[in-house]
Amino acid sequence: MTGETAISVRDLVVGFGETTVLDRVSVAVQRGEIFGFVGGSGSGKSVLLRTIIGLIPARAGTIEVLGTDLTHADEETRRATERRWGILFQQGALFSSLTVLQNVQFPMREYLHLSKRLLDEMAEAKLDMVGLRPEDWNKLPAELSGGMIKRVALARALALDPELVFLDEPTSGLDPISAGDFDELIRTLQRTLGLTVFMITHDLESLYTVCDRIGVLADGKVVTSGPIATMLASEHPWVKAYFRGKRAHVLARRLAQPAS
Amino acid sequence: MSGKPTLSVAADSPNLAFAASGAWTAAHADELEALVDGIGANEADEGASIDMHKVEAFDTYGAWLLERLIRARKARGRETRIVALPEHYQGLVTAMHQASLEPPPSPARENTVIGAIVKVGGATVAAGHDLIAIANMLGAIGAATGRMLTRPRSFRFTSMVHHLDRVGLQAVPIILLITFLIGGIIAQQGFFHFRKFGAETYVVDMLGILILREIGVLIVAIMVAGRSGSSYTAELGSMKMREEIDALRTMGLDPIAVLVLPRVLALVLALTMLTFLGSMAALYGGGLVAWFYGGMSPDIFIARLREAISITHFKVGMIKAPFMALVIGVVACAQGFAVRGSAESLGRQTTASVVKAIFLVIVLDGLFAVFFASIDM
Numbered sequence: 189m190t191g192e193t194a195i196s197v198r199d200l201v202v203g204f205g206e207t208t209v210l211d212r213v214s215v216a217v218q219r220g221e222i223f224g225f226v227g228g229s230g231s232g233k234s235v236l237l238r239t240i241i242g243l244i245p246a247r248a249g250t251i252e253v254l255g256t257d258l259t260h261a262d263e264e265t266r267r268a269t270e271r272r273w274g275i276l277f278q279q280g281a282l283f284s285s286l287t288v289l290q291n292v293q294f295p296m297r298e299y300l301h302l303s304k305r306l307l308d309e310m311a312e313a314k315l316d317m318v319g320l321r322p323e324d325w326n327k328l329p330a331e332l333s334g335g336m337i338k339r340v341a342l343a344r345a346l347a348l349d350p351e352l353v354f355l356d357e358p359t360s361g362l363d364p365i366s367a368g369d370f371d372e373l374i375r376t377l378q379r380t381l382g383l384t385v386f387m388i389t390h391d392l393e394s395l396y397t398v399c400d401r402i403g404v405l406a407d408g409k410v411v412t413s414g415p416i417a418t419m420l421a422s423e424h425p426w427v428k429a430y431f432r433g434k435r436a437h438v439l440a441r442r443l444a445q446p447a448s
Numbered sequence: 449m450s451g452k453p454t455l456s457v458a459a460d461s462p463n464l465a466f467a468a469s470g471a472w473t474a475a476h477a478d479e480l481e482a483l484v485d486g487i488g489a490n491e492a493d494e495g496a497s498i499d500m501h502k503v504e505a506f507d508t509y510g511a512w513l514l515e516r517l518i519r520a521r522k523a524r525g526r527e528t529r530i531v532a533l534p535e536h537y538q539g540l541v542t543a544m545h546q547a548s549l550e551p552p553p554s555p556a557r558e559n560t561v562i563g564a565i566v567k568v569g570g571a572t573v574a575a576g577h578d579l580i581a582i583a584n585m586l587g588a589i590g591a592a593t594g595r596m597l598t599r600p601r602s603f604r605f606t607s608m609v610h611h612l613d614r615v616g617l618q619a620v621p622i623i624l625l626i627t628f629l630i631g632g633i634i635a636q637q638g639f640f641h642f643r644k645f646g647a648e649t650y651v652v653d654m655l656g657i658l659i660l661r662e663i664g665v666l667i668v669a670i671m672v673a674g675r676s677g678s679s680y681t682a683e684l685g686s687m688k689m690r691e692e693i694d695a696l697r698t699m700g701l702d703p704i705a706v707l708v709l710p711r712v713l714a715l716v717l718a719l720t721m722l723t724f725l726g727s728m729a730a731l732y733g734g735g736l737v738a739w740f741y742g743g744m745s746p747d748i749f750i751a752r753l754r755e756a757i758s759i760t761h762f763k764v765g766m767i768k769a770p771f772m773a774l775v776i777g778v779v780a781c782a783q784g785f786a787v788r789g790s791a792e793s794l795g796r797q798t799t800a801s802v803v804k805a806i807f808l809v810i811v812l813d814g815l816f817a818v819f820f821a822s823i824d825m
Contacts (some may be wrong), residue, residue: 284789284790284791284792285790285791285792296474300474300475300477300478301477301478302477302478302481303478303481306477306478306481306509306512306513309512309516309549310477310508310509310512312547312549313508313512313544313547313549314508316547316548316549317508317543317547328790329789329790330788330789330790330793331789346508348474349473349474349507349508349509379539380539380540380542380543381507381508381539381540382536
């Protein structure tokens with residue numbers, strides 16, 4: 189399963205009006221890995237993600253996801269590919285008029301022919317997998333905490349058993365304990381379901397603990413990519429500041445020590 | 449892609465053995481469910497095994513249906529073993545095996561009659577709460593006005609001018625157009641029907657009194673409730689949703705003084721001015737129709753109008769305008785503050801704001817009619 193490329197972006201150029209946000213960006217994500225993507229605020233990480241999933245048009249370059257060239261695909265091929273990925277938006281993007289259970293069932297209802305019983309059971313199983321308690325299944329998104337919203341959004345992203353999951357800052361806005369739990373959840377689900385995960389994050393701890401490889405976006409380009417060791421060895425000023433700054437230093441020391 | 453899923457009986461003695469093959473995935477979930485439920489229902493054996501080695505694709509849907517089969521058999525005291533499951537699917541089966549699906553506590557079903565009574569009761573209580581919320585808002589605006597009068601410098605004059613522009617000046621064209629048309633329509637209907645009695649000259653009386661006392665202010669108030677009341681509710685509601693109002697409060701500012709008072713005052717001023725403009729436009733429209741449709745020259749129309757109406761009729765309309773504005777503003781702001789977290793709630797409150805404001809405007813108009821009749825105005 190590993191070895192194949194899940195996402196392959198080549199020479200991607202994206203801009204709005206006069207400004208060019210991404211300038212000939214190339215990224216490759218292997219199947220079955222967790223790929224973390226970092227960059228300063230406003231560096232275009234979210235733009236890259238939104239371009240890959242087709243929400244923003246590209247000016248030039250090719251995007252290939254799960255073996256399909258999306259830049260030249262027709263509508264039908266595109267839809268077929270979209271069914272094979274799941275997306276966790278930064279704010280969850282849960283439908284506010286639907287309950288938790290209905291949110292998870294929404295893509296299932298649209299794409300699969302399931303009996304009412306199986307629909308309920310599958311949604312419940314997914315919610316159970318992401319660790320949401322049954323008493324919260326009939327709540328509306330407005331009644332949930334930030335951590336629960338992320339979990340429900342993850343369950344919805346996983347509703348159709350995707351091969352590839354895009355996560356946009358999955359741990360932002362969570363307390364360190366919840367963030368740690370969420371990282372672990374992503375890791376467990378990735379192993380169980382054999383997922384490929386493309387994750388935008390600012391969370392150094394996530395990068396250290398769950399990401400197999402990391403890509404760094406700075407000045408509209410991917411300046412380096414590789415495992416955490418490559419990041420620590422990089423001499424690029426932004427990468428150096430990020431991975432060898434004060435906060436990173438404390439974290440690296442803590443993670444290096446065995447848990448007491 | 450992979451073939452259809454199957455689940456067949458491979459041997460039935462000494463122990464039952466099933467052989468599974470094909471794609472046990474989401475795309476085939478309905479066929480799989482039928483297969484699994486078909487088997488779970490009628491086997492009466494001691495123990496069975498399911499051979500999974502021919503399964504080509506497997507996901508949580510397949511894993512769950514397999515688990516469902518095992519659970520259904522277990523519930524009837526039958527054991528089931530999974531054999532030859534490919535290594536990389538093991539995690540899925542384990543995950544599903546651990547899934548606990550105690551159904552969420554579902555609300556108990558009620559008697560429909562009792563349910564209907566409960567609904568009526570709930571609606572009555574909600575109407576009461578609405579009334580309290582409106583009274584509360586009115587009181588808060590009164591208090592804020594009092595504080596503003598003691599410290600006039602604290603009044604947000606710029607904000608009020610901004611809102612006056614939006615709800616007043618920018619509303620002028622549409623208000624003029626609508627009232628002009630309404631005036632014309634009333635005049636046309638008047639001529640058409642009064643002609644049968646030879647009473648065309650009285651059309652001007654009807655037009656003047658109706659427009660100045662009732663139609664002018666009512667049409668303008670309804671238009672403003674739909675146009676500006678809804679936008680007040682939506683603005684305040686989305687500010688409430690994004691905690692902007694809480695932010696204001698924690699900075700020691702009173703949201704009523706900062707957000708509501710300038711809006712309501714702007715609405716009071718705007719509606720009064722718009723009522724005047726609207727009434728004039730309606731009379732103008734009526735006059736034009738009288739000229740072209742009724743054959744009444746403008747000179748005669750104006751002379752008749754001067755005889756038919758007095759300053760009292762004009763005053764009655766203009767006195768009502770600020771009160772209607774107050775009702776619209778108070779309802780709109782109260783509904784805006786009642787918005788809770790979701791986008792749906794915002795939509796609901798905006799609709800409620802317009803409906804309630806128009807309803808109360810008409811009720812108020814009725815009360816004014818009684819009042820003015822009793823003081824002979």
